[in-house]
Amino acid sequence: MKRRLRIWAGRFCARLKAWVLGRPEWVRYWVITLLLVGVAYLDAGLNYPGPKDWAFWISMFSCVVLVARGWYPRLVLCATLPGLYAGTALVASMVALYTVARSRAAAWQAWLAAAFLCIGTYLPWPISKVLTESPSDHTQRAIYACIYAIGPTALGLLVQTREALQSRIVELATLRDHERELHAQTVIARERARIAREMHDVVSHQAGLIAVQAGALQVTAKDPTVRETAGTLRGLAVATLEELRSMILVLRAAGAGPTELAPQPRLADLPRLVAESEAGAELEVAGGRPVSKLPLLPEPIERAAYRTVQEALTNARKHAPGARTLVRLELREDCLRVAVTNGPPEVAALPGDTSTWDPLPGGGHGIVGLRERAALLGGTLAAGPTADGGFKIRLSLPLTTASH
Numbered sequence: 001m002k003r004r005l006r007i008w009a010g011r012f013c014a015r016l017k018a019w020v021l022g023r024p025e026w027v028r029y030w031v032i033t034l035l036l037v038g039v040a041y042l043d044a045g046l047n048y049p050g051p052k053d054w055a056f057w058i059s060m061f062s063c064v065v066l067v068a069r070g071w072y073p074r075l076v077l078c079a080t081l082p083g084l085y086a087g088t089a090l091v092a093s094m095v096a097l098y099t100v101a102r103s104r105a106a107a108w109q110a111w112l113a114a115a116f117l118c119i120g121t122y123l124p125w126p127i128s129k130v131l132t133e134s135p136s137d138h139t140q141r142a143i144y145a146c147i148y149a150i151g152p153t154a155l156g157l158l159v160q161t162r163e164a165l166q167s168r169i170v171e172l173a174t175l176r177d178h179e180r181e182l183h184a185q186t187v188i189a190r191e192r193a194r195i196a197r198e199m200h201d202v203v204s205h206q207a208g209l210i211a212v213q214a215g216a217l218q219v220t221a222k223d224p225t226v227r228e229t230a231g232t233l234r235g236l237a238v239a240t241l242e243e244l245r246s247m248i249l250v251l252r253a254a255g256a257g258p259t260e261l262a263p264q265p266r267l268a269d270l271p272r273l274v275a276e277s278e279a280g281a282e283l284e285v286a287g288g289r290p291v292s293k294l295p296l297l298p299e300p301i302e303r304a305a306y307r308t309v310q311e312a313l314t315n316a317r318k319h320a321p322g323a324r325t326l327v328r329l330e331l332r333e334d335c336l337r338v339a340v341t342n343g344p345p346e347v348a349a350l351p352g353d354t355s356t357w358d359p360l361p362g363g364g365h366g367i368v369g370l371r372e373r374a375a376l377l378g379g380t381l382a383a384g385p386t387a388d389g390g391f392k393i394r395l396s397l398p399l400t401t402a403s404h
Contacts, residue, residue, distance in 0.1 A: 029070060037066050040092035047088045055125070059087030066095055073099040077113055084120040093117050094152045101156025110153050118149035207244065209276075211237035212317040266302035267291055267329075270309060274327055277313040286330035294331055301397050304373045305329070305338050308381070311366045312340035312393045322346035323390065335379075336397045344389035370395070 044059035062083030069076045077096040083089030097117050101110035122145035124130060133141075211234050218230035265273070270291050274283045285291060309327055316325045325342040367383050370393070374381040379397035386392050 033067055033069065036091075036095050037063055040066060040089065040095060043091040044083065044087065044089045055087040059083040059089040059092075062087070062089035062092040066092055069096060069099040073103045074105070074109070074113075077116075081116060081120055084117065085123065086125050090121065090148065093120065094148060097149070098152035098156040101153045102159050103156075104160070107157065110157060114149040114153040117152075118145045121145035121148050207237050207240045208314050208317060211241065212321065215321070265306045265310075266299065267294060267297065267305060269306060270327070270329075273306070273310060273313070277317065277325075280323070281313055281316070281325040281327055284326060284328045286328065291329070294329075297331075297336060297399065300377055301336055301399065304377055304379075304397060305336060305395065307373060308338055308370050308393065308395045309340055311370055312342075315366060315391070316340075316342040320345040320390065333399075335399055338395040338397075339392065341386065341392040342390050367393075 040063040041060070044063055045056075060083075062080040065076050065079040073096065077093070077100050080089055080093045080096045084093040094117070097110075097113050100113050122141050124133070124141075130138075214230045214234035214237060218227050218234055221227045221230060268291060271283055274281045283291070285294070312327075313325060316323060320342050323343040323345055325340065328339045328341075330337040330339075367381075370383075371381045374395060374397065377397050379395065381393070381395050383393045384391070
């Protein structure tokens with residue numbers, strides 16, 4: 001029988017808890033408040049020994065004011081203290097003390113309120129009874145007063161701390177999700193910037209080479225059919241370069257910021273690059289040594305030098321067709337220097353009709369990207385026209401910084 005009673009009581013409490021938690025917050029507040037008011041009323045009314053005089057009604061008032069505990073917790077506590085001192089409103093004062101301790105007030109206010117409740121619980125009414133009670137009664141009364149005062153205060157502070165921790169956990173979870181989102185966006189931005197650089201350095205280089213060769217064929221070919229086909233190829237290459245430029249602008253805008261150097265070619269590939277440039281370029285190494293005999297340099301240094309030469313040759317084909325281009329490497333103990341110099345354009349010297357020769361499109365990001373590469377490696381890059389109408393790019397990369 002007792003076991004069935006415990007099971008029934010457990011199920012009832014579980015269902016009651018589920019029903020209360022499933023209600024809106026204001027419904028839960030009023031249900032709990034009315035329940036506490038009823039318990040305080042029973043405590044104050046049933047435990048009052050004498051006739052219903054002014055002390056009784058003060059105790060009843062202390063129970064009624066609990067309905068405002070959520071809005072004015074300190075004022076409600078002050079209103080319940082007269083019922084505690086002169087009457088029997090102990091539960092009402094304990095409920096008000098718990099509400100003060102649970103509120104966002106400072107902890108010292110809760111313990112000050114606990115001191116008032118402790119004093120009110122310890123002192124009898126009328127106060128003159130203190131002189132007639134025995135030391136045993138005083139000790140017992142002091143113990144109960146401390147328990148009645150410390151219990152609600154500690155419970156209220158504990159609930160307040162629990163709520164603060166829950167809100168902090170929710171805040172930390174939100175910040176963690178935000179940090180993950182920012183990290184993902186940063187990774188995507190870096191990848192977009194890397195793709196934009198690869199498109200500019202590799203795809204644009206090849207498309208520019210196709211456009212230059214098609215243009216040269218269009219100018220020099222004697223067969224009208226060949227010239228028409230070459231013009232079509234050049235137009236398609238120019239359109240491709242325009243599309244690439246637009247895509248690079250979008251990718252750079254979405255992925256601005258420092259990126260990793262991911263291109264694969266190195267200095268050993270420079271002779272092939274110069275030979276395939278179709279720009280009348282020559283490669284010269286200070287000291288007369290071939291590139292294959294140069295010592296192995298840090299990989300970012302070689303990549304930056306290769307991309308600088310590649311961009312300079314692409315610009316020479318675009319803006320100075322027919323001009324002679326010189327690529328010069330100089331390896332010192334502390335730095336690597338690269339200089340690419342081209343003369344003025346000589347399109348007018350080409351045979352055939354040059355009226356259809358349209359300038360190739362450019363995005364204006366080549367020199368900017370080269371300066372960015374040099375800055376990431378602690379070097380410098382200078383670019384500008386020469387006295388004879390040509391153009392020169394000078395790159396200097398320190399070896400010590402790259403090695404570190």
